[in-house]
Amino acid sequence: MASSGLSSSSSLFRRPAVLQLAVAATLILSLGAQAQLQYDYYNETCPGVEDLVREALLAKFADDVTLPASLLRLHFHDCFAAGCDATIMLKSHNGTAQRDADPNATVRGYEAIEDVKAKVEESCPLTVSCADIMAMAARDAVNFTKGPAYQVETGRRDGNVSRKEDAERSLPPADGNVTVLTQYFAAQNLSMKDMTVLSAAHTIGVAHCSSFSQRLYNYTGAGDQDPALDPEYAKNLTAVCTPKHMASVQTLDQVSPTTFDTGYFQSVYNHRALLASDAALLEDSFTAPYVTLMATNASYAPTFFQDFSVSMLKMGRIAVRTGTDGEIRATCAIYVD
Numbered sequence: 197m198a199s200s201g202l203s204s205s206s207s208l209f210r211r212p213a214v215l216q217l218a219v220a221a222t223l224i225l226s227l228g229a230q231a232q233l234q235y236d237y238y239n240e241t242c243p244g245v246e247d248l249v250r251e252a253l254l255a256k257f258a259d260d261v262t263l264p265a266s267l268l269r270l271h272f273h274d275c276f277a278a279g280c281d282a283t284i285m286l287k288s289h290n291g292t293a294q295r296d297a298d299p300n301a302t303v304r305g306y307e308a309i310e311d312v313k314a315k316v317e318e319s320c321p322l323t324v325s326c327a328d329i330m331a332m333a334a335r336d337a338v339n340f341t342k343g344p345a346y347q348v349e350t351g352r353r354d355g356n357v358s359r360k361e362d363a364e365r366s367l368p369p370a371d372g373n374v375t376v377l378t379q380y381f382a383a384q385n386l387s388m389k390d391m392t393v394l395s396a397a398h399t400i401g402v403a404h405c406s407s408f409s410q411r412l413y414n415y416t417g418a419g420d421q422d423p424a425l426d427p428e429y430a431k432n433l434t435a436v437c438t439p440k441h442m443a444s445v446q447t448l449d450q451v452s453p454t455t456f457d458t459g460y461f462q463s464v465y466n467h468r469a470l471l472a473s474d475a476a477l478l479e480d481s482f483t484a485p486y487v488t489l490m491a492t493n494a495s496y497a498p499t500f501f502q503d504f505s506v507s508m509l510k511m512g513r514i515a516v517r518t519g520t521d522g523e524i525r526a527t528c529a530i531y532v533d
Contacts, residue, residue, distance in 0.1 A: 279515025343456030
């Protein structure tokens with residue numbers, strides 16, 4: 197996101213487009229499939245797989261502190277593009293797969309998922325999907341950074357069609373206001389509250405300067421700065437994000453950038469959010485009270501953890517493939533052409 201973490205030209209978010217038909221289509225797919233997902237799906241076919249995934253990832257997290265945010269972002273981008281089916285992992289010789297889309301230009305963590313998949317294959321060949329490993333990895337990334345230890349549903353199968361236009365069309369924009377963001381989340385059967393809560397995944401990770409430079413140098417097209425930015429913070433950003441250094445990165449959460457907590461909400465509340473899409477949460481009558489509550493009352497941190505766990509569970513059901521739909525691949529990152 198390559199930068200590390202939930203970063204880049206849009207982090208969780210991307211280029212605008214409105215998706216009326218997608219709302220109904222995704223709702224039908226999601227509701228039909230979620231009934232076939234279940235907790236402990238692999239208890240009989242691959243017992244202990246979640247512990248195996250967790251242990252493999254803990255070793256990697258110890259070597260790379262940026263990896264948890266990257267794996268959380270990878271799961272988001274996979275689910276939003278075409279459903280949680282690991283199609284973001286697929287490669288294309290012709291540059292037409294999801295990972296070739298502009299929103300995914302700085303997504304990383306592919307190799308970590310592939311390494312974990314290889315370990316799982318040694319124990320349980322052709323049994324555990326890449327999609328389920330990605331969902332487990334996102335959960336473990338959150339928990340490793342001191343976030344909630346929620347349980348994930350499993351039973352997903354992998355898709356075998358990967359189109360970059362799916363990512364370009366479906367990932368929300370980094371500069372979107374709440375109205376625009378709500379449309380993108382609604383297209384995935386996710387509510388405005390889900391949108392607010394899941395945006396707080398930005399409590400870990402970084403963003404490239406290019407993803408928020410307009411707020412610093414050309415907010416309205418007249419060479420001005422976004423007045424919503426804290427002036428001192430904006431000054432610090434312009435010192436780093438010069439026109440020649442747009443590839444530099446900044447932490448998304450200014451309070452506790454490597455810890456999964458309510459620091460994100462404090463950053464937004466104090467007008468120190470990097471992305472316009474994050475800053476917008478403070479300007480909306482529905483989302484602002486949630487931001488304010490989480491930013492100003494530490495006793496509500498457990499409420500945020502519970503809300504985030506619920507919303508991640510919902511996101512993990514987006515257009516999943518189950519039963520005989522899809523496949524179980526031995527390798528996640530195969531070529532599709």
